[in-house]
Every structure is written in structure tokens, then in C-alpha cells.
Amino acid sequence: MTDSVNSLLPVWACLASLLAVPAILIFRKEPFLREGATFVAGLVKLGFVIAIYQHVKNGTAVECVLIEGPLPIVLRVDALGMVFALVASSLWILTSLYAIGYMRGLKEHSQTRFFAFFAVSLFATLGVAFAGNLLTLYLFYEILSLSTWPLVTHHQDKEARSGGRTYLAHLLGTSVAFALPALIFTWVKTGSEIEFGKAILESGDLGPWPTVALLLAFCFGFSKAGMMPFHSWLPGAMVAPTPVSALLHAVAVVKVGVFCVIRVVTEVFDTDLLTQAIGALSPSEILAWVAAFTVLVSSLIALTQDNLKRRLAFSTIGQLSYIVLGVALLHDLAWRGSVLHIAAHATGKITLFFCAGAIYVATGKKYISQMRGLGRRMPITFTAFFIGSLGVIGLPPSLGLISKFHLVLGAANAGQIALLVVFLISTILNAAYFLPIVYQAFFPKSDEVDPGEAGAEKFSWHSVKEAPWACVVPLSITALLSFGLFFTSGFLQELVKLFVASH
Amino acid sequence: MKWFALIAVVITGSLLIYGVSDFPDWGDAQSPANAGAKSSTGEPIGESVSQFYITETGRLTHVPNLVTAVLADYRGYDTMFETVVIFAAGMAIFAILRVLREDKHTLGPPAKDTTADGDHGRIIVGTTCKILIPVIQLFSLYVVAHGHYSPGGGFQGGVMLGASFILLAVAKDLGSALTWFTEKRFMTLACVGILIYAGFGLMAQFLQRHFLDYGVLHVILPKTDEVMARSHSMLGVEIGVAFTVTAIMFAIYANLSSRGELKRGL
Amino acid sequence: MADQFPAIIVLAPLFGALIVGLAGSRDHRICFPVVLVSLAVSLFASLGVFLQVLQSGPVSYFMSGWDTEKSVLGAGIELRIDAINGLVLIVIAVVSILVSIFSIRRAGEETTEKTPQFYVLFLLLTVGIFGMTVTNDAFNLFVLVEVSSLTSYALIAMGKARRGTMAAFNYILMGTVGASFYLLGVGYLYLKTGTLNMGHIHEVLTANGGEIGRSPSVMVAFVMILVGLWIKMAFFPLYGWLPNAYSYAPSTSGCILAPLMTKVSVYVMIRVMLGVFGWEWVFGHLGWNHAVVWLAVIAILAGSVLALAQRELKKMLCYLIVAEVGYMVGGAWLADSEGWGMTGAIYHILADAFMTLCLFIAASILVKRCKARRIEDLGGMFKKMPVTMTGFIIGALAMIGIPPTCGFFSKFYLIRGGIESGHWEFVAALILSSLINAVLFFRIFEIAFFGNKPAEGHGHEEGETSEQGSIGEQALSVREARLSTLIPLLVTAAIVILLGVFNGPVIAVIRSAIEPLIAVGG
């Protein structure tokens, strides 16, 4: 157990973005002030998060009990939450910048609504990161599902609506049907104990089969983690504007899902519970194999996708399951890898999404097959794309290397050779679905003009320029971040060690 | 529907009969209802309310008619709401039926012309009513006032008083009954009746006692003690009840018979 | 003064009704202030008495001063307020004040010159509901049930819709049969116990090892009372009167009836179960909890599925009420040893009153403003009536059970009760109904957010000026509702959230009140 201090800082960190909502609504006629409000809120939020970091890095948790009673609402920041909060709040600022460029570049409608719900969803994301008990976690999880729905369906057309329906049906449906009963069951089982900080369910509380059922109920219930078979909301949600896909479906929403899974595995179940034998397997191994299955299948599906954003979506599903898989290994090194991979994948994937969006803004192209030779016209974008994909694949120099290294080591040390192989195969698959894009963009095989395209649109490659600066700058920064964190990952590693040490 | 009704009736009926099977015999003076519940060993559980009423009412209220005493004093709160129920019914019928604006669409077919009976009928009926109505009204006042000593009271007297107006409306027509007993008057009277009732209760509250605790009113009523104040106040609330009942009985008749137009009667 | 609070709660609206009745027809403008003041007095008295209860336990008030010193128990009529009905009283007062504010302009429009009569009936309805909640006399309860029923028949039949009149007629038949069943049950009890005071009846039934309680006629009495109350609260097989009655009633009537009538009936059922027959008798001797919980499960599912089949907004909400009644009855009958189900049911009474009110006010505004009886007519409402829709969404989220609204927490406690008592079917039904509600309401949100038909293409618009863009199917004349209707809506929405966030103290109060009742049974 770590020490803890009482402070209102977590509350302010959460509220910073929520308080921006009225400002955004008030300035709905003044785009500059409106987006200014978003920025200010983002900076303030990051400031608060950094202020909390000063406590957390010393191993003290920052706690704030909002409501007491049998169902308390508690914010409590520990190292794990800190990692996630740092990632989410810093990337929000960049995404806001990018969103301005993207939305203006495409002259999107209802921008006020967009920015307002964006701010709400960040509020919920930090709420999840700082949740001090299962109930608070669930509460912010649901707020996040609801506040991102208007973002996903932003285009309001038929495709967006059906995407939105799938989105809600999966996220809300699974959380109510699986996570909520699991949560209440835990609450009942332990006599109203749902606080994080030590294992909620102690060894001997449950038999092996109930453990498996409860574990899977939690993991499928928090279906933002995208584990198969409850993954199909993610590709569906790609109909959203790219900044949404970037922040929410590479960073906030999906990471909230895996974050919840990490919390559940590490805080709800005692390790003894997860290692009870059921035949040849243990509950954690069952979870690991579900995740491994997801990793492989989603990577294979990603290979077949031509729509860039869909390919990224399936890649995300795979990467999320990496993290789940790492957690399920129940090994220190693997846990460190998992948490680091949250940051690594976030920076890498957000770069990739930014690039996809920039390409769309500049050319209107969505499909990979249309992007041949585009790298020469948009060198910055595609260089960033390359760096981002390195991060996701786990090649040096990127944070992804460090996280995957830990994961692989963890698998080896835990004696799970089969799962180690899964990691390796999927890394190859990752490379197989990312690198050709970059290759084709820079070294087109055929001529620049695709004959099929030319007939229809008379599209001229020569007119293509880089996307507006507001798009290019953020994606450059995130690319640099992904690159730079490889060298400056020390503070993250410290946090991760703190997290692992506390369990 | 018939089959459903049959099933419902059979089930309910047999359930009720099943409950009847362990009732005490009819007319048993020692049944729990009449003499208080007793355990199998014959020990009483709590005190019998019914026996308390019979043995103590004389001492506590000086009212010979136990029904009146229970109605207006012990369970006076119930009775007040009983009056409120009547009042509510009057208001409800007004709210549902009353036609306030001349609206051609809501007008039904015109009521039958009652003069068709001819003048002979009118004269006989009219004369009889002239004689009967004052007698009825007088008797109803007696019933109200004498409720302490004989069967009677506010409800019974009020209904009779209302009936006398209804008789007038039936015998002549609604219009002539309404010329004196106008809508405004009977609606006001209905309110005033409950106000009298509740006012007695409220006065007791102002004198630091519980609602409807008439005993304390002896400080207001002249020449009374605690017990007689109860007796007198009961008369007061009975009069209030009579007001409301009279008014609403007539209101119900007037609205129903003229389809809410308060013009022509039946 | 303070010891008169229990009587004042009931009397304030009564005198208000009389004043409105006397003076209202001269000048309609005095109606509303009188209504507001009298209800505010009731609220004040409710709060006062609730504080007394918290400090020094249940409060008894003997009408006509016939307390146990001057007479025997049961000779006079006793009002009795414990923590649970203290809470219910506050809810009733708050709900009725909010509805009265909502009705300022509405009542005049919907009742054409019968405004004073409307307010008289409105206040008498609250009198009846308050009275049902405070009384400790089984027969007095019947009288007050009739006061509230008669007024609600009239409030429903006042509307112009002829289907409303037919619904009111059915309601009268069902309601009268229900009340008569109740009366009959009380008669059976009186026959066996010789008293009408609920506490006294309980004493007699449990005395000497509960030998009187074991007789068949007491069982029949319980069944009669239960069936009577089930009709009043529209529990599953007996719900037929409710949907049409509430959906075709004038909106102000619907808004006061829907949140209060069923909820108070459920409270009365709980009071009869715990206060008259007792925990041990109902769950130990009778032991029908499995059957009733299954019935509740059917009620929940049937209500939800029927709601799904509706295309009219208000009717959909009415079927949801049927489902919610299933929640409460089921929760009350879970009979887990720590009484979590009962706690959840009581908390849900409070929560559901506000949830229903929130949705009904919002639905009434929508129906009125844009003539949108049907769900499809709500296209683009979020743009045109953002405040109303915000209220609607909060109410809807509470119905679905999304934290931090009160609907989530009540479901939470109910599910806990289900798990502890091993009624997994009830847990499953609750979750399923949550999911159905989610489908139900998000169908509406989608239409309200984005218009009726999907927009053509991507809806790229020129800047901010044309934000309404792709939605405009409805006439643009639809604007936000009046302040007098928005204020109650928003206050209700705020309560829905606050009651959820601060559920802890409420639950603590409920627990402290029901724990002794459970302990009595052992």
C-alpha cells in the first residue's frame, strides 16, 4: 500500500474540461474564442495533471472522496492512473489543434457541438483514470460512452447513424449486461467493498469457475477494450471525423477500455484467484488466450482492409489485446510492458490517425490503393506516418520497442512460450500491414495517375499539397513524441515501476 | 370476456368463501370485532375498541347516539374526508360535464319538452310539491339537529334537503329550482360546509390541541365544559356536513339531468 | 406548532382547495398563488416532521385527541410518520409543487375556464395522497384512497380527447373494484382483530405466537388488500387501465398522476406488508415471495416490451411505468435477509417519482409544442428545444440506469437484493429491461438529434451560420418552451441527478427505518 494525500486536485483536473463546455457554448458564434476556450481548458488540465504528478512520482496516491456512503464516489490517483492521465491530457491539446485544422479545412457543420462533447468526453476519460473504486470507474465509463456518441454520429448520415447504433449497442449493452452485474456481484460478495488499493476479492472468495465468469464478465463488459467478439463497434465508429477517431479511438475510449481491464485484473482479483486451475488452464490464461485470439485475428483482418481508417481500427483492436494479454500474464515485466504500451500505442496510433485525416483533408482519399505516390507530395505527413507505424509495430527508435520488449520478456519469464510466439507473429503481421503503405506512398510502382480514378475525377496529383498547418503541426509533434519518448521514457518507467511495486 | 369473467368470479368467490369458513358465527357478541381479539387461552390482546365506544361514550361526550359520536368525534377525521369525497365528486362532475361556453358541437339533442303532459298534470304535481317540499325540508332539518338522540345526522338530513330541491326540479323544471338555488350558491355552500367542519378542527388546533379535538372549544362556546363542548361541536360539524351534502346532491342532479348546461332539466 | 405538523401536511392543501373553490371562480388569478402557498406549507411541514423523525423516532398524531391515555388504541384515528413515509411525503410535496408551477399557463389552456375546478381537484388529489401516506388507520386509508381516486378520475376525464374519457371510465371501474377489494380485506381483518389501527392489528396478529395471523381469513384479507392495491398501482396482470388513462389525460393531470399515484400505492403496499402483517408473516408464514417476484419479472418484461411496441411517446412512457412498478413490487418481495431489495424498492419509489415526472413534463412539452404525439415527429428537436431535450435526456438516462442518475442507484440496490436473495431471474429482468430502455430512448435521441431521415451526404455546411442545416424537417416555428414549464423540468432533472449522487444519506435513512421491521420478524 502506498501513502495517500487528500487533495482536490484530481477534481479540478477532471472538471477543467467540463467547465470549458459552457464557455464553448457561449462563444458558439465566435470560432476563435470557442477554440481558445478549448485550448485554455486543455492547458489548465495538463497543468493540474502535472501538479498531481509531482505527488504521484514520490509514491503517494492523491485521493479525494467526493461522496461517502455505501456507494462512495472516490477519486484516487495512483501511478497507473497517472500514466493514462498524462497521455490523455497532453494528447488532447494536440488533438484540439488538429481538430481545428481538420474541421475548418472540411467546413464541417455543428462544430460547437463537436467541441463541447469533445470536452465532456475528456472529462470522463480523466474520471476513469482517477477513479478510486469500481463504481466511480463504471460511472465515468458510462458518461464516456454517452458523450462520445454524438461525436461518432457527427456526420448524421445513414452510415454514421448505423455506426453510432453499433457503437452504443456494444458499449452500453455490454456494460449494462455484463459489467454492471459483475460490479454488483463483487459489491455483494465482499460486503460493500469496492475500493481500489488492494485486491477487492481475496483468495478463497471464489471458486475457479465463478472467477472465470466474473473475470470475463468484467472484460467483455468493458468492451471498449475491443476484445473479440465484442469488437465490431470500433470499425463501425470509424465513420466519425478523424480527430474523433484519433483521440477517442486511439487514445481515450479504447484506452479507457484496457485501463478498466487492467484495473479489474490487478485490483479486483487477488493473484491466487486468477491462478486457480481449471483443467489445464487458469482463469488468467483463459483471458490471455481470448486476447491472443483477438490479436491474431484482428491483425489478419487488418491486412485485408483497403480503407485506411478501417485498417487502423483493426490494428487498434489487435494492439489493445496486446495490453490485455500482457496483463493476463500476471508477471511484473509483462505488466510494465502493458502499461507502457498504453502510452506507446497512444502516441503511435494518434499519429497514424492524424495522418489519415490529413490525407483526407488534402486529397479526399480514404483508400490505401489510392495513395500510391502520395508520399512525394506530402512528405511530412508520410514521414510521420512511418514513425507512427514504427511505434505501433515496436521497431526502434520508438517507445513501442520498449513496451513490446517488456511484454515479450514477461511472456518468456512467465513460461508462456505459446503466447510469446503470438507476440512475435503479430509483430510480423503489424509490419506487414503498415510498411507497404509507406513503401507504396514513396515508391509507386506504376505511374502517378491511377487510370480508373483519372477518368472519373480528373484528379491531378500535381495540385496536391500538404494539409493545413493546423493538421500538419500536431501530427509532426506526435510523431516526434513517439520518437522522443524512446529516449526520455525514464519518467514513465518510474511510474510503471511504482505501479507494479504496489501490487 | 365472458369466460374470463366467469373464471375471475369463481376464483374470487371461492377465495372469499374460504375466508368465511373460519369467521365467528353471525351475531356472536363475543367475536373479536364486537368484544376485542382474544388469544386461544382467552386473554384479551389489547382493548376492544367497540366496547370502549359503547361503555365510555356517554361519559366522554354525553351523546346518546353512539353512531353519531363515533362518526363525528372519534372518527371525525374520517368523516371530514367523507365530506371531502362528496365535495370532490361535485367538483369532478362539474369539471367533466359542465358546459361553460355555448358550443354548438357539444350540444346534444334538445331535451324533451316537458309541457307535453298538459296543464292538468302540472297543477296536481305543483300543488302536491308546494305542500310536500316545506315538510321535507323541515323534517330534514330535524334529522340533522336530532342526530345526537336518534338515527340521523348531517348526511341523512343533507340528502333529504337536497332531495327536496331535486323534487322541485323534477316537478316543475330545473330552471325554477335554479332561480333560487343558483350554481354559485350551491358551489359556495359546498365549500362552506367543509370549511365549517374543518374550521372546528382548526380552532382546536389554534387552542393548542390536536385537530378536531372539540373538548377544548369550551373556552369559546358559552356555558359548556369539556364534555358538552364535544357534544355541541358535533352538532356544528353535522351542520357543515349537511350543507355540503345538500349542495352536492343537487349539483349532481342538476348537471346530470341537463348534460352540464344547467338550463333545461329532464 | 411543531407537534401539529402531521395534521398540517394534509390540511394545508385541503384549505387551499376550499379557498380556491370559494374565490377561484371570481378571479382565476388567485388560484395559482393559493395552490403554491398551500403546497409550500405542506412541504415545510413535511420537512419539519421528517427532521423530528430523524431526531426522535416515529411521530404519532392522534386526531381528535383520542390518544392512548384518554381512550384505547384505535378508538381515534392515528397519523404516524416514520422515516420512510417522511421521505415519501417530501417527494409528494416537491412533485406537486413542481407540477403546479408547470401548470400555471397549461391548466388554463387545457381546461377552458374550469381552471378553479382543476386546481380544486389538483389540491384534493394531493390531500388524498398525503393522507394515504401519513395515516395509520386501515379504514381511513380507504377513504383517502377514494379521495385521490375520485379526483384523478375527474382529472383524466377533463380532457378533450374522447379516448381519455373512455379510459377514465375503465379507470373508474377498475379503481372502484380495487378499492372495494381493499375495503373488504380491511373488513376481514377487522372481523378477526376488532381494530382498525394498523399498529394494533399488527399487535393482534403477532400476539401469542401469531396464532390469529395463521387463520385462513387473515390470509384472504391479505390477498384482497394486495389485489386491491395492485389494481391501484397497475401491477402486471391488472395494469390495463393505466396506459390510456395517463396518456390521453390533459398533460397537467398526467404529470401529477403518473409520478405519484402508482408510487404511493406501492408505498402503501409496503406499509401494509411491513406495518400491518409484518415481515415474518408475509415472508415467513405466507412465503409467496417466489411467485410474486416471478410476477414482477413478467411485469418488467411485459412493460418493457410493450413500451418498445408503442409509437406514441406518452404511451411508451406509460408502459414504462408498468415496468417500473414491477421493479418496485419485485424489490419489495425479494425478502433477502438484510432487506436490500426492500431498500431498493423504497429508494426506487423516490427515484421513480422524479424520473417519471421529468419524462412526463418533457413529453408534455414536446407533444404540445410540436404536436408530436409520435416518436417520429420529434425530428431535430434537439436543435429547436435544447433545454427541453436536455431534461428529457436526463430523465431517460435515469430510466435506463446510467450513473450518476438516481435510476442507476435504485437499480443497483435492487440487483443487490436480487443477488443476495438468489432471485437471479429478477436480476436478469432488470438488466434486460435496462437494455430495452436503452434501445427505446436512443431511438428517440437519434431522431431528436439528427432529424427523422438521415442527412444527404456528409452535411458539410458553410460555417456556423447554417448550423441548423440538414435537419429542418419540422416547421422552424417550433421554439423553446415557456419558462414556467422549463423551470420545473430542469429542477426535476437536477433532483434526478442529485438524488442519485447523494443516495448515501437517503439509503442510510431507509435502512435505519426498515432494519427494526426486519428484526422483529427475526
Added chain:
Amino acid sequence: MKEFFETSIEPHFNYWVYVILMMIGLWAVIAKNNLIKKLIGMSIFQTAIILFYVSVGVKKGSGIPIIPKAKEAAAGAGEHGAAGAVNPDLFANPLPHVLMLTAIVVGVSTLGVALAVAQQLFKDFGTLEEDEILEQIKTADKASPDG
């Protein structure tokens, strides 16, 4: 049969009658098609309960619950009984009568309101037969679902 009659029916004769009366009323409420007949059934139903209550209060050999010279009796003159002032066995139980006075009033009020609603229905639909009213509602629904 005779034994059954003597042990079950005879001592409970009033109660049997009330149940039968009540079921007649319930049958009419559910099964009759004409709304006024339904209301008549409802009244029978309520009246049956009144019979039940009044039967509860009966004591064999007692008189009406009016105690002449109440004051003197209260003062302890002991005209009627040995132990106390008044022998309760000589007077019928007043409570059921009071309750039924209330129930009668409630019944009358309900009937009044129900008749008003029925009259309104006749104004709206031109008939008081339930099936015809439902038919009209159905056809109106088909014509314009919002009506």
C-alpha cells in the same frame, strides 16, 4: 348435506349471501357490455361489502346503538349491567355502521362521477355499448392515429 348446512352455512348465512351478491356485481362489471349495466354491477358490488360489514357488527339480542339517558348512565347509575355503567352486549357494535356510512357516501360519489363520465361518453360516441365505442376508437385510429 344437512350437517354441512348447519355447520357451515347457517351460522355464516349473511356472509354467504354477501359473497354471492358480490360475485353477481363482479360478473356484471366484467362481462356486461352496456356501460350503465357495468355501473349497476359496480353498485351491487359495493353494496355487498356494506352487507358484509353490517353483518360483522351484529350481536344477537342487542338493540340499536343509542343509549338513552347517556349522562346518567355515564354517571354510574348502572341500569343496564352489573359491573360497569353500560353492558356492551345490549347494544350493537357502532363502528361498522359508521364505516358503512362512509362507504355508502363514497359509493354514491363514485357512482355520480361514473354517470357523468358515461354521459360524456354518450355525447362523444353516441352510444353506451362498450363494443361499439371500441369499434369507433379503432376506426378513428385507422383514419388518423393521433386523434
